[in-house]
Amino acid sequence: MQDFLPVTKKEMKQRGWNQVDFAYITGDAYVDHPSFGTAIISRLLESRGYKVGIISQPDWKKKESIQVFGEPRLGFLVSAGNMDSMVNHYTVSKKHRQKDSYSPGGQMGLRPDRAVIVYSNLIRQTYKKTPIILGGIEASLRRLAHYDYWDNKVKHSVLLDSGADIISYGMGEHSIVEIADALSSGIPVEELTYIAGTVFKCKDLSRIYEPIILPSYEEVKEDKKTYADSFAIQYQNTDPFTARPMAESYGTKGYIVQNPPALPLTQQEMDDVYALPYTEKVHPMYDELGGIPALEEIKFSLTSNRGCFGGCNFCALTFHQGRILQTRSHESLIEEATRMTKDPDFKGYIHDVGGPTADFRQPSCQKQLTKGVCKNKQCLFPTPCKNLTVDHSDYVALLRKLRRIPGVKKVFIRSGVRFDYVVADRNKTFLNELVEHHVSGQLRVAPEHVSDQVLKYMGKPSHSIYQQFLKEYDAANKKTGKQQYAVPYFMSSHPGCTMKEAVKLAEYVRDLGFTPEQVQDFYPTPSTLSTCMYYTGIHPLTGEKVYVPKNPHEKAIQRALMQYKNPANRELVLEGLKMTGRMDLVGYGTKCLIRPIREGHGEHQGNDGGKKNNGRSDSRNTRRGLTDFRGNKRNATISAKKNTIRNTHKKSNSKGGRK
Secondary structure (H helix, E strand, O other): OOOOOOOOHHHHHHOOOOOOOEEEEEOOOOEEOOOOHHHHHHHHHHHOOOOEEEEEOOOOOOHHHHOOOOOOOOEEEEEOOOOOHHHHHEOOOOOEOOOOOOOHHHOOOOOOOOHHHHHHHHHHHHOOOOOEEEEHHHHHOOOOOEEEOOOOEEEOOHHHHHOOOEEEOOOOHHHHHHHHHHHHOOOOHHHOOOOOOEEEEEOOOOOOOOOEEOOOHHHHHHOHHHHHHHHHHHHOOOOOOOOOOEEEEOHHHOEEEEOOOOOOOOHHHHHHHHOOOOOOEEOHHHHHHOOOHHHHHHOOEEEOEEOOOOOOOOOOHHHHOOOOOEEOOHHHHHHHHHHHOOOOOOOOEEOEEEOOOOOOOOOOOOOHHHHOOOOOOOOOOOOOOOOOOOOOHHHHHHHHHHHOOOOOOEEOOOOOOOHHHHHHOOOOHHHHHHHHHOOEOEEEEEEEOOOHHHHHHHOOOOHHHHHHHHHHHHHHHHHHOOOOEEEEEEEEOOOOOOHHHHHHHHHHHHHHOOOOOOOEEOOOOOOOHHHHHHHHOEOOOOOOEOOOOOOHHHHHHHHHHHOOOOHHHHHHHHHHHHHOOOHHHEOOOOOOOEOOOOOOOOOOOOOOOOOOEOOEOHHHHHHHOOOOOOOOOOOHHHOOOOOOHHHHHHHHHHOOOOO
16 A cells, blocks of 8 residues: 555555645546546655645545545645546536446446536635645636536636635646645745746736736626637637736636646656656555446556647647647657566557657647747648648657567557648658558548538548548558558537538448447537637637537437438438438438338338339338338348448448548
8 A cells, every 4th residue: 555645544644644745636536547647746746755645536525525634734636537527427418427437447426516616615614724726627628717518608717616726727747846836835825826837816917917818707708709709819828938827807806817838848857757656556445346447448558748739629638738749758658668568467469659649749840849839820720831840750660669579469559640640741651550560450530520611610631631541541551461441530510510511421421331330429628619619609710600500409410410320310310301402312222321211101201213212112122021211120031231341341442442
């Protein structure tokens, strides 16, 4: 137990401590692995000489649950965990999830909704003046007034509703050490107004140097255009080199002030963070409860980078990790991989080497290291910037070294390859080695949609770039003699996606020849550009009005269109086709999505062009036991070959490639 930080007062005493400096309250189970924010921040503070106790998943109905160590000397650290608690609890349709991968045995219900608010309020009931520092993604993305999808309204900064004193936003290593050192030196928490990467409360702005005055909370709550304008200002102030302090008024309650982001970690700092003495295990108190599922997913994966210059509008990385790439050295990663091979559970397979985007291993251009990212343009969208550094050589060298480690059989890449970056690279060494060494049958990629109109609002490259990637991917497979497939992820109901665009995506899925097992309906999470569009109907950076599918029934139709082969979706698909005047897709032809209702079973829908049904009369179809077009199973005598992804690709390749 001495390998872990203390979780009980008894363990604290065994270390010879009478008091902890910080009590760290988290909505996750205690896993001492660097993929968990709790582990990184607590170990980092430990390395600076601070005493940290962990209170994981306290019973929020009992204030005694946060009194495990008594009052900490310097303050409480509060995080909802690795996920926003509302995303953790609810699907996009606002239904309760059945599993929490960050809880023992996957048990649901061990953390509250809006966890940082509930935990902080619980602390304030007992410790009126003890500093409370919020961190983690839930607090980070709710640091200013924000649209809340679950309540469907604009809510305060989480700092006000929680009663906490300060937020350490982003990844937090720099700011949390500076906060700890300041508190330890005796500076009151209300005086910590100068630390990069933090958000604080104040009564007036007399001590803030040249702040940007954002619209007040009341203004953004009442007017969607004002909300969009405020979001645009925040979006353009996410860079540590160019951002200015921003102040948001709450009337008589004073101001919420956001300082510019902390500087990105240097490679040496990143290496040091991952070299801290993690046990890389689940705390033993969970052994009898089934362990923590989330660790099993990443236990044998390597985090090689942070940040992302991809700039997808539905992603919160711009507000959380930032757009400047930060990387670990080859030596740091090889050391961790070598340590993995000694684990008795290691079977020879490294499951991933990556981060937000696997194949980014340097900033998009050298300017970013001294002057920051561009405020008004993206690195890859709508086309790659002329100053973009397109180079996979460092990543290729790293992967080659990892493959040579004794005991390593295979190194997979699963955290996502940015296909437009691959296409932009004229040197195809990475693509060839990806195909030869790092894919096992299927490569998952995320084109997200096929309509350029929708892709524009997503901040993704045009569909033609994805088609170009598929050609190059197929060519690389042929070169290596392999038969491997690209499996795309698609998203329904994103802002800008009309029913017409949803049908277009369904037609693409039809031509691809397989039905996606899972369809991601757009989820409006806090602090993304797409969520701002969802709430306001306005693109905040251009002022353009955007169509937003919000009606749950319309969203259900868009989702069903992508899985049109599922008999349960037939009526929804038919409704969508009627809405768009695409009844030509109801019939017996190879291009049709659904079949008409059989005569004698309701209205005959569709258009077969006056022809016989592929040479068969309807009565003959009935005699042979074919589908009744409401989804009943075919008779065993007409059993069709299973339409797997493998059969689909064989079929498309035999016709000269994908359509």
